[in-house]
Amino acid sequence: MKIMLVDDSRTIRNIQKNVLKQLGYEDIVDAEDGVIALQKYNEQIPDLMIIDWNMPNMDGITLIRKIREINKTIPMIMCTTEAEKSRVLEAIKAGVNNYIVKPFTAESLNEKLTQTLAKTGLSQATPPAPASA
Amino acid sequence: MDVRYINAFVRSISNTCETMCQLPVTVGKPQIKSNEGPGTDVSGVIGFSGDAAGCVVLHFSFDVASRLATKFAGIEITPDHEDFADAIGELANMVAGGAKAQFDGLDISISLPNVIVGENHNVSASRIAPRIVIPCDTQIGQFHVEIGMEIGKPKSLASAETQGAAS
Numbered sequence: 212m213k214i215m216l217v218d219d220s221r222t223i224r225n226i227q228k229n230v231l232k233q234l235g236y237e238d239i240v241d242a243e244d245g246v247i248a249l250q251k252y253n254e255q256i257p258d259l260m261i262i263d264w265n266m267p268n269m270d271g272i273t274l275i276r277k278i279r280e281i282n283k284t285i286p287m288i289m290c291t292t293e294a295e296k297s298r299v300l301e302a303i304k305a306g307v308n309n310y311i312v313k314p315f316t317a318e319s320l321n322e323k324l325t326q327t328l329a330k331t332g333l334s335q336a337t338p339p340a341p342a343s344a
Numbered sequence: 345m346d347v348r349y350i351n352a353f354v355r356s357i358s359n360t361c362e363t364m365c366q367l368p369v370t371v372g373k374p375q376i377k378s379n380e381g382p383g384t385d386v387s388g389v390i391g392f393s394g395d396a397a398g399c400v401v402l403h404f405s406f407d408v409a410s411r412l413a414t415k416f417a418g419i420e421i422t423p424d425h426e427d428f429a430d431a432i433g434e435l436a437n438m439v440a441g442g443a444k445a446q447f448d449g450l451d452i453s454i455s456l457p458n459v460i461v462g463e464n465h466n467v468s469a470s471r472i473a474p475r476i477v478i479p480c481d482t483q484i485g486q487f488h489v490e491i492g493m494e495i496g497k498p499k500s501l502a503s504a505e506t507q508g509a510a511s
Contacts, residue, residue, distance in 0.1 A: 219456070220434040222417050222427050229418065265437070265456060292441020292454075312445075314363035314438050 212333060215257035216241040217248040217274065218290070219266040223313075227261060227290070230317045234324070235336030245269025249277060257285070258333060259324075262307075264291035264298070272305050279306035286331045288323055290315065345476055349447065349495055350374050353400065356442030357480060357489055360435060365415035372479035377490065383464035385409065386423070388436030391455035396447060398493030401467050402436045408485035415484070423461060433457030439489065450496065 214236055216224045224241045231239055240255050242248035244266045252260075260278070264271040275287055289302045290311040299310050309327045311319060328335050354371050361367045386409040388402040404412065406423050413421035413431035421428050437457045444452050460467065467490075475492040 220430050220437075222413075222431040222434055225417065225419075225427075265454070267456060292438055292444075294441065294445035313441065314360050316363055 212236060212259065212336065213238040213240065213255060213257045215239075215248065215251065215255065215260045217243075217245065217260060217266070217271065218263035219243050220263075223263070223290075227320065230320050231324075233317070233338065234321055235338045237336075245271065245274035245277075248274055252278060259286045259288070259327070261288045261290050261311075264289060264293045264302075272302060275302070275305045275307055284331070286327045286333065288327055290320075345474075345491065345493060345495065349396075349443070349493070350476055350478070350491070352443040352446035353439070353489060353491055354478060355446070356439050357478065359442055360438040361412075361480075361482065364435070364438065365412060367412070367415055367482050367484065370481040372481065374476050374478045377475040377477045380466050383466045385461070385463050385465070386432055387460040387465070387467050388432045389458045389460065389467065390436050390440035392440070392444070392452055392493055393455070394452040395450035395496040396444075396452045396493055398491070400436070400440050400443070400493070401490045402432070402439060402487065403467075403490060404432070404487045405485065406463070408482075408487050411484040412487075429459040429461060433459045447495070 214231060216227050216239060218224050228239050240251060240257060242251050246268045262271040262274060271289060278285065278287065286308045287306065288309045288311060289307045290313060292313045294312045302310060308330065309323045311323050325335060357371060358369045361369045384403040385406040386404040389399055391399045409432055410422050413428055416431050416435060417427060421431055440454050444454055475490055478489040480487050480489060
C-alpha cells in the first residue's frame, strides 16, 4: 500500500513516516503543500493520504476537495491542529474519512489508520518482526 | 485577558510537550509583562486573527530549543540543522492550535508559523497590551510563552446580549 503524507512541516512528515514504517508501511511518498501533493498524486496514485490543514500555496481542505473530484473512494485522513467541531464537520463535508488532532501519539495515528482501513476495506500492513539477537 | 483563555494556553503547552516530546512541564504563574527584559535566542511566533487578534510567541534559549526540537523530532537537532526552525515552528503551531480549540464560540484563524533565530533578540510588542508571560520549567530547562491578544465576545454570549437588548 502506498501512503502519501502531506504536511508543510518536514519534522511532522518524518515523525509520521517513522510511525508508519514501524507499523509495516514502507511505500511512503510525501509532499509539502497541496499543490505539490496534487502533482504527485497524479504521478504516484497513492492508496491513502494523510493531510495537514494549514499549509502554504494550497491548504489541506482545498486539496481534499480537489482529490474528491477525481477520486471518490481514496481514504483521506486529516491530521491538523484545527480541533474545533466546526472544522471537523467542514473536513467531513469535504470528504475526509477520518480526523487526527495534533498533537498526536503513535498510538492515535495507528488507531485512526486502522479504523480507516477497516471502513474502506483496504488491507493493513504487517508490522515488521523485531530483530533477533 | 480572561483567565479562561490563559488557562487554555497553559493546558495546550503541557499537552503539546507531553504528547510530542514526552516532556512534563511545570507551568509557573502567568504574569503581565512589564518591560522587554533580557532577550531570547529562538522565538516561534503564531498570529491569531478573527475573533481573537494578536499572537503567541514561544521563547527559548538555543540550548533548550535544541533539546526540545531533538525530543520532538527523535533525532539530534542543533540550531544549524535544516529542520531546526521547522520543528520549533510546528511546536508553536500545536500550542496555538490546542489553545484555539478551547476558545468556545469564537471564530479564529491562526497563521503559519514564523521562527526567529538570533542570539539575544526581542520580539517587539504589538499595539496589543498587556502581554501575558507564562513561565515553563522542564527537565531540559526553562522557556516561556508570551501572549498578546485581544479577544472578542463568544458568539453565543454576544447573540444573547443582542436578543436581550432587543426585547
